[in-house]
Amino acid sequence: MxxxxxxxxxxxxxxxxxxxxxxxxxxxxxxxxxxxxxxxxxxxxxxxxxxxxxxxxxxxxxxxxxxxxxxxxxxxxxxxxxxxxxxxxxxxxxxxxxxxxxxxxxxxxxxxxxxxxxxxxxxxxxxxxxxxxxxxxxxxxxxxxxxxxxxxxxxxxxxxxxxxxxxxxxxxxxxxxxxxxxxxxxxxxxRPRHSEHPHYTLHLLQDVLAVPGTPWTAGFVLTYKLGEQGASSLFPLVLLDHGASARELGLWNGVGAVACSIAGSSLAGALLARRWQLLPLLRSVLRLRLGGLVCQTALLFHLDTPGASLGPSTVLRGAALLSLCLQHFLGGLVTTATFTVMMRCSQLAPSALQATHYSLLATLELLGKLLLGALAGALADSLGLRPCFSLLLALSALPLLCLSLAPSSLA
Missing domain, CATH: 1.20.1250.20 (MFS general substrate transporter like domains)
Structure with a gap:
C-alpha cells in the first residue's frame, strides 16, 4: 500500500x-x-x-x-x-x-x-x-x-x-x-477497461445514476456541508464584530484551522485503516460536528445580546477561538470519511464510467460547499443571526437523517 x-x-x-x-x-x-x-x-x-x-x-x-x-x-x-x-x-x-x-x-x-x-x-x-x-x-x-x-x-x-x-x-x-x-x-x-466508450448523451447520465448507491451519494455530498460551511463563513465575522482582532482570526481561523483540519483528516484515515466501519464512523463524526455547532451557536446567541463583547483574556474569547479550530478538526474528519464514501461508490461503476462518475460526485460536493458559503451572509442579513444559525443547525442535522437511508452497497 x-x-x-x-x-x-x-x-x-x-x-x-x-x-x-x-x-x-x-x-x-x-x-x-x-x-x-x-x-x-x-x-x-x-x-x-x-x-x-x-x-x-x-x-x-x-x-x-x-x-x-x-x-x-x-x-x-x-x-x-x-x-x-x-x-x-x-x-x-x-x-x-x-x-x-x-x-x-x-x-x-x-x-x-x-x-x-x-x-x-x-x-x-x-x-x-x-x-x-x-x-x-x-x-x-x-x-x-x-x-x-x-x-x-x-x-x-x-x-x-x-x-x-x-x-x-x-x-x-x-x-x-x-x-x-x-x-x-x-x-x-x-481493473481492466471496457472496450465500449461513453458518449455525450442522456444515456451516459442514466448509466452513471444507475450505479448502485449513486442517487443517495449524490444527495448526501450535496447537503453534508451546508450547515458547516455557512457557520464557518459567518462565525469569524461575528467574532470580528465583537472585538476579536483580524490578526487573531488570521492565526486561529487560518494557520490553526488548516492544522486542525489536517489532523482531523489524518485521524479519520487512521480509524478507517484500523477497520472501523465507514458508515458508523461517519455517523459518529457527524454527531460530534453537530454537537460542536450547538456549542458554537450557544456562544453566538450570547454574543448577540446587547453589550456583549469578547474582552481581552476572557474565557469567552478563548472558547470562541478554540471553537473555530474544533469545527475545522471535525470538518476534516467528516470530509475524509465522505470522500471515502464517494470513492467507494465510484468503484462500483464500470471502469469505463469511473472518471465521469467520480467527477459528478465531486462537482456536487463542491457545489454544496459553495452554495451556503455564498448565501450565508445574505441569510444573516435578512433573517438575523439567531434565526440564521438555527437554520444552519437544522441543515447540519440533515446528513444524519440521510445516513439512515444509506444503501447497503456502500456499507
Whole structure:
C-alpha cells in the first residue's frame, strides 16, 4: 500500500498548488503590480473550467488511460507556467494582461483535467481496504499543496520574482509528470477497461445514476456541508464584530484551522485503516460536528445580546477561538470519511464510467460547499443571526437523517 500512497501523496500535493496560487498568491502579486481591485476580483472568473469537469471526464474515460491523461495534463501545466514566466506583468504592461489572463485560464483548464485524471487513477488503484488511507492522503496532501503555494511562496515574494516563481512551478510540474509516468505502482490499475466508450448523451447520465448507491451519494455530498460551511463563513465575522482582532482570526481561523483540519483528516484515515466501519464512523463524526455547532451557536446567541463583547483574556474569547479550530478538526474528519464514501461508490461503476462518475460526485460536493458559503451572509442579513444559525443547525442535522437511508452497497 505504501508504494501507491507515496506517489499519490506527491501528485495530490502538486494538484493543490493552483488553488493556493490563485486564492492566496496571485491576488497579492497582481495588486502589487498596480492592478485595480476590480481586475483582481475578476480573476476569479478564471476558475470557470473547474465547473465543467463533467465535460471532459467522459474523454478521460473513453480515450487512453487515466495515467496518460494525468501525465499529459501535468506536462501542459508546466508549459503554461513556463509561458507565464516569460510574461511578467510589470514588463507586459496593460496590453499584456489579456495574454496573461488567457494563460491563467489554460492553467485552470489543465488543473481541472489533472484533477479528473488523478481522482480516476486513485479510484482504479486503491483496493477497498486502502480507501481510508488513500482519501486521507488525498485531502491532506491537497491542503498542504494549497498552503504551500498560497502561503509559502507568498513569504518568498521579496526574493522570488515573477519569472523565477513560475519557472519553479514549471519545474515542479515536470517532475510530477515524470513521477506519474514512471512510478511502477501507478502503471497497473487492477481493473481492466471496457472496450465500449461513453458518449455525450442522456444515456451516459442514466448509466452513471444507475450505479448502485449513486442517487443517495449524490444527495448526501450535496447537503453534508451546508450547515458547516455557512457557520464557518459567518462565525469569524461575528467574532470580528465583537472585538476579536483580524490578526487573531488570521492565526486561529487560518494557520490553526488548516492544522486542525489536517489532523482531523489524518485521524479519520487512521480509524478507517484500523477497520472501523465507514458508515458508523461517519455517523459518529457527524454527531460530534453537530454537537460542536450547538456549542458554537450557544456562544453566538450570547454574543448577540446587547453589550456583549469578547474582552481581552476572557474565557469567552478563548472558547470562541478554540471553537473555530474544533469545527475545522471535525470538518476534516467528516470530509475524509465522505470522500471515502464517494470513492467507494465510484468503484462500483464500470471502469469505463469511473472518471465521469467520480467527477459528478465531486462537482456536487463542491457545489454544496459553495452554495451556503455564498448565501450565508445574505441569510444573516435578512433573517438575523439567531434565526440564521438555527437554520444552519437544522441543515447540519440533515446528513444524519440521510445516513439512515444509506444503501447497503456502500456499507
Amino acid at each position: 505504501r508504494g501507491k500512497l507515496l506517489p499519490l501523496a506527491s501528485l495530490y500535493l502538486v494538484q493543490g498548488l493552483p488553488y493556493g496560487l490563485q486564492s492566496g498568491l496571485l491576488p497579492t502579486l497582481l495588486r502589487a503590480r498596480g492592478l485595480s481591485l476590480t481586475r483582481v476580483g475578476l480573476a476569479k472568473v478564471l476558475y470557470a473550467p473547474w465547473l465543467f469537469k463533467l465535460v471532459w471526464a467522459p474523454l478521460v474515460d473513453a480515450r487512453g488511460s487515466a495515467r496518460a491523461w494525468l501525465t499529459r495534463s501535468t506536462v501542459a501545466l508546466g508549459l503554461v507556467c513556463g509561458l507565464l514566466a516569460a510574461l511578467p506583468p510589470a514588463e507586459a504592461g496593460q496590453a499584456g494582461l489579456p495574454v496573461a489572463a488567457a494563460l491563467l485560464l489554460l492553467l485552470n483548464l489543465g488543473a481541472a483535467v489533472q484533477d479528473v485524471a488523478l481522482d480516476t487513477l486513485a479510484v482504479q488503484l486503491l483496493e477497498p481496504a486502502e480507501l481510508g488511507p488513500g482519501n486521507t492522503v488525498q485531502v491532506v496532501a491537497y491542503k498542504l499543496g494549497a498552503a504551500l503555494a498560497g502561503g509559502g511562496l507568498l513569504a518568498l515574494l521579496p526574493t522570488l520574482s515573477w519569472p523565477r516563481l513560475f519557472l519553479l512551478l514549471a519545474t515542479t510540474y515536470w517532475l510530477a509528470a515524470a513521477l506519474a509516468w514512471t512510478a511502477p505502482a501507478l502503471r497497473q490499475p487492477p
